[in-house]
Amino acid sequence: MRRSLALTLCLLPLAGCGSDQDPPAAARAPDRGAQVYAMHCATCHQRDGRGLAGAQPSVAGSPTVLGPADELIRWVMFGERPPTLAAYRGVVVMPAFAWLSDEDLAGVLTHVRQSFGNDAPPVDPASVAAIRAVGKP
Numbered sequence: 664m665r666r667s668l669a670l671t672l673c674l675l676p677l678a679g680c681g682s683d684q685d686p687p688a689a690a691r692a693p694d695r696g697a698q699v700y701a702m703h704c705a706t707c708h709q710r711d712g713r714g715l716a717g718a719q720p721s722v723a724g725s726p727t728v729l730g731p732a733d734e735l736i737r738w739v740m741f742g743e744r745p746p747t748l749a750a751y752r753g754v755v756v757m758p759a760f761a762w763l764s765d766e767d768l769a770g771v772l773t774h775v776r777q778s779f780g781n782d783a784p785p786v787d788p789a790s791v792a793a794i795r796a797v798g799k800p
């Protein structure tokens with residue numbers, strides 16, 4: 664939606680769409696989060712966010728995704744298990760994603776909080792940076 668609007672605006676003369684100009688961060692963030700999800704999460708949680716029964720849980724409607732942002736960040740960054748995450752009996756281990764940048768982590772977590780029918784507030788890079796600064800438990 665945002666992208667098609669941006670493309671439409673770029674067809675107008677004098678709209679300032681020179682190829683050397685980056686779009687504003689706010690316009691770029693949602694797409695980046697979707698890209699990070701497609702690259703690093705969709706293999707397990709699937710493109711539709713619903714996971715695979717018995718192997719990878721759904722991120723759609725997940726209490727961890729919709730719950731406190733700091734707990735969600737610590738889970739995906741360090742694998743620190745939040746109270747919202749039910750006991751798991753599968754065999755797949757979710758990798759930790761501390762190696763993703765603050766922006767990419769915030770983007771992908773905002774993406775999962777606002778896609779697949781989820782509707783929770785965005786995660787901002789400063790919150791990710793603050794948790795990174797405290798470090799792994």
Ligand code: HEC
Pocket residue numbers: 700703704705706707708718719720721722725726727728739747748749750751753755756757758760771772775
């Ligand atoms: C190799 C497969 C794999 C990948 C890749 C993966 N996950 Fe997971 N994820 C899992 C598994 C397995 C669990 C359940 C682990 C557990 O409960 O111990 C899980 C659980 C979760 C949960 C909690 C879901 C719930 O039940 O409430 C969230 C949120 C989550 N993952 C987000 C992500 C995000 C975001 C990414 C990408 C940055 C990602 N995962 C990448 C396998 C994966």
